[in-house]
Amino acid sequence: MERKAVVLNSKDNVATALTDLQAGEVVEMEVDKGAISVTLVDSIPFGHKFSLTNIKLDLPIMKYGEIIGKATADIKPGQHVHVHNVASTRGRGDIAK
């Protein structure tokens, strides 16, 4: 069976879609040789990310086993994770320091 999505590191709380995925689809992925399964809340375009866990406001988003930003809202498993609910923490001249 063709893989629908990939989790790059066991620390990650998001997966990347390897094809266009529809809301309601159940996506199975391999993490550290174990299988996990997530039911998609949103449709996820090719290359975009969805959540694997409950991610609370302000907590880090993890991909490649590294921090790629922080949640700007509570995110549920299967939700689209992108600029609408993730802020970058770098190059932020707009935030007064």
Added chain:
Amino acid sequence: MSFWGYPRLDGAIGTRNYVGVISTVACANDVAQWIAKQVPGCALFAHQQGCGQAEPDMELVHCTLTSLGCNPNLAGVLLVSLGCEGPIDDIMAGIATSRKPIASVVIQELGGASAAVAEGSRLARQMAMDASAIRREEVDDSKLMIGVKCGASDPTSGLASNPSIGAACDMLIEKGGACIFGETPEMMGAEHILANRAASPEIGRKIIEIVNRMEQRSLAMGVDMRGANPSRGNIAAGLTSIEEKSLGAIVKGGTTPIKGVCEYGERPEGSGLFIVDGPGQEPKAVTALAAAGAQVILFSTGIGAPHGFPFVPVIKVTANPKTYQQLSEHIDFYVDIGGGASHKELGYDILMETLAVASGKKTKAENLGYVNFTDIWTAGTTF
């Protein structure tokens, strides 16, 4: 392994054999272009800089032009100057250290554009005739420096094409070759990984320094960098933050120790993996790789970046199947994620393609002539 290249007097090997017609200031671009167009065997380098800039930027422009002139893909160099931008003796002297033929024309001294085109064409034609007598020889692949760049990235860049290119870099470096990558903004959020791979603590500190310096520029502007980098296209394709883009970008250099960090326009010495400071924007980022001495460039793209470079072949690599199908006239190599091959196996195939291009096989960008409109990056403003 080996490739067939043009031997130069300083021991370097060219993968192409052009006479470089290099404009020293934006105001000389047209004349440089007219000369390059009418003399077969010439490659134009034009840009928007060279005047009205503070001393550090003027030095950076002269350093970059000197380094470009020294690139082994150029058999000879003709500098085209307006005149009032200031003397170009330092550029002439710098390029002369590579022992290749070099000449110049100064538009204001010669009595205008027509006279400069006539004299410049005469000089370039002689150099092109001489260059045509140089034959390719088989040389060890340790004589190669690959420049590495990613542009119009999408999530497939970090997942597949960049790590496969990285594997190709690891293989070339193991054989004694060199690789260089830049795009300092795309180290933000991943600089700790690169610094940990630095060959010395000093090099590690320099990596952190160039990233902080670049980030300060966005802080000084009082803006969120998102939208500029990652670009609007990156974001539409699924890249959420500069951190995510960076983590996918840095793997294009492979996994070997970082042997040095160059300022923009500088050339590294020796073999191994190097970093050059500069922006991600293509016309300026690819210039930094050519100035560093790269004789061939591996360029990964997700969405489809078509741009090459006037005298360094740029090999376009994608892992996005839609891009490969829709933009096949721009893509040289497809990294098939679904094929089951490892990054190492794909990296080997990429290195073989690189050696073929280094030996004379044309890239899609060369074949289309999609190679002009370069520029030089400067840190400060224009006055």
